[in-house]
Amino acid sequence: xxxxxPEIPEGINTSKQHPLKDFxxxxxxxxxxxxxxxxxxxxxxxxxALYIPFSVEQELMAKIELEEPAAGNTxxxxxxxxxxxxxxxxxxIPEEITITVNYVDEPIENAFATxxxxxxxxxxxxxxxxxxxxxxxxxxxxxxHIKYRDPIAALGRGVVVGLFLxxxxxxxxxxxxxxxxxxxxxxxxxxxNRNQERRAxxxxxxxxADYYGHVNGADTLFKTFLKIEDEMDMHTPEFFSTHPLxxxxxxxxxxxxxxxxxxxxxxxTQLPGFIQDxxx
Amino acid sequence: MFDLILFLILLALGFGFGQYxxxxxxxxxxxxxxxxxxxxxIATKYLPAEFLPCTTTVVAGNVVISIxxxxxxxxxxxxxxxxRVSSYETLIDRARREALLRMKEQxxxxxxxxxxxxxxxxxxxxxxxxxxIGSVEVLAYGTAIKTVDC
Numbered sequence: 194x195x196x197x198x199p200e201i202p203e204g205i206n207t208s209k210q211h212p213l214k215d216f217x218x219x220x221x222x223x224x225x226x227x228x229x230x231x232x233x234x235x236x237x238x239x240x241x242a243l244y245i246p247f248s249v250e251q252e253l254m255a256k257i258e259l260e261e262p263a264a265g266n267t268x269x270x271x272x273x274x275x276x277x278x279x280x281x282x283x284x285x286i287p288e289e290i291t292i293t294v295n296y297v298d299e300p301i302e303n304a305f306a307t308x309x310x311x312x313x314x315x316x317x318x319x320x321x322x323x324x325x326x327x328x329x330x331x332x333x334x335x336x337x338h339i340k341y342r343d344p345i346a347a348l349g350r351g352v353v354v355g356l357f358l359x360x361x362x363x364x365x366x367x368x369x370x371x372x373x374x375x376x377x378x379x380x381x382x383x384x385x386n387r388n389q390e391r392r393a394x395x396x397x398x399x400x401x402a403d404y405y406g407h408v409n410g411a412d413t414l415f416k417t418f419l420k421i422e423d424e425m426d427m428h429t430p431e432f433f434s435t436h437p438l439x440x441x442x443x444x445x446x447x448x449x450x451x452x453x454x455x456x457x458x459x460x461x462t463q464l465p466g467f468i469q470d471x472x473x
Numbered sequence: 474m475f476d477l478i479l480f481l482i483l484l485a486l487g488f489g490f491g492q493y494x495x496x497x498x499x500x501x502x503x504x505x506x507x508x509x510x511x512x513x514x515i516a517t518k519y520l521p522a523e524f525l526p527c528t529t530t531v532v533a534g535n536v537v538i539s540i541x542x543x544x545x546x547x548x549x550x551x552x553x554x555x556x557r558v559s560s561y562e563t564l565i566d567r568a569r570r571e572a573l574l575r576m577k578e579q580x581x582x583x584x585x586x587x588x589x590x591x592x593x594x595x596x597x598x599x600x601x602x603x604x605x606i607g608s609v610e611v612l613a614y615g616t617a618i619k620t621v622d623c
Contacts, residue, residue, distance in 0.1 A: 198510055198513045206566045207562045208563075210559060213488075216543070219554070222554070367545065370546065370549035370550060
């Protein structure tokens with residue numbers, strides 16, 4: 194009997210397919226499905242969240258104790274309340290929604306709207322603004338978020354899409370796959386965020402036109418942002434951002450003002466003396 | 474953003490080096506398989522009578538090969554949808570053939586003409602940890618036969 198090990202043809206135990214083909218098919222297939230699912234779930238969650246009564250938001254926020262403004266800051270608080278009230282009068286806010294403007298004495302360049310109709314304006318942001326019109330744009334923008342109930346929509350979307358992503362990433366044993374999947378889902382969510390921001394910008398611009406009779410100064414904040422981004426050489430692509438790009442926001446303001454024939458020239462209202470003094 | 478760039482770099486490095494090393498390894502495997510073809514590796518447990526008398530000795534070849542980042546990523550995606558994990562197939566194929574070759578090389582050193590009762594064991598190193606790069610170990614062993622002319 195003859196014993197031998199003949200040469201066996203290659204490619205029986207291995208695949209002849211190019212590894213990159215498998216990679217592209219899988220990446221686009223799997224990630225594409227995740228984007229579509231996250232998008233659809235996000236859309237439904239957002240719509241459903243709007244059916245949560247505003248009182249539920251208020252109850253949620255009532256459990257969090259908000260700091261009273263310090264004695265020296267009552268002037269700021271009173272001024273922001275006053276300005277807020279003036280803007281709200283032009284905004285056609287549903288009756289059940291209450292809006293509280295909170296002043297925060299911290300050097301953070303930020304302002305945000307959250308559940309229960311709370312808006313937070315930071316000292317750091319006020320310091321960036323040269324006039325009342327620019328500040329009114331910020332406040333009106335945040336009030337617009339509350340008017341459209343963006344915080345609860347974002348919460349609903351975050352919870353549902355987050356749960357979906359956790360379920361998938363939990364099933365995967367690879368850390369990088371989990372990261373890529375959750376990043377993909379998060380980027381899908383950011384798309385919703387940017388749409389909310391655009392809508393709030395538009396509403397705020399309309400309110401400014403109503404309140405001051407012109408929209409001069411509305412784009413001051415974004416121009417300041419643009420300057421800071423240029424100085425710090427910080428240019429994140431829109432795809433990765435929670436907000437639209439500053440240059441797009443500026444051009445949107447111009448376009449909308451043109452379309453609605455709102456005057457872009459007009460007297461700017463000065464900030465009250467105590468704010469100017471502090472800025473100096 | 475930074476994470477994504479790092480990830481893409483790792484992926485590209487994994488693909489580049491992985492493919493290069495794999496091609497080089499296959500080339501060496503094919504060459505050595507040709508050189509060692511004169512020592513048949515036979516799976517049968519019982520030695521045919523015609524090989525007696527002979528001297529016997531145990532020979533073993535052992536190899537550990539690590540998977541590259543690219544392959545690991547593709548197989549991770551594959552694990553979500555299911556199907557043939559072609560990126561692992563070449564890894565296992567290389568490991569088994571390399572282990573057999575090392576076993577045969579040992580047999581040559583013993584002056585043997587055949588290896589009978591060849592068996593293989595495959596095990597994965599670094600099981601279970603989520604962020605570890607997986608390696609595969611293959612052990613091939615058998616009984617090397619040196620026929621004695623009477």
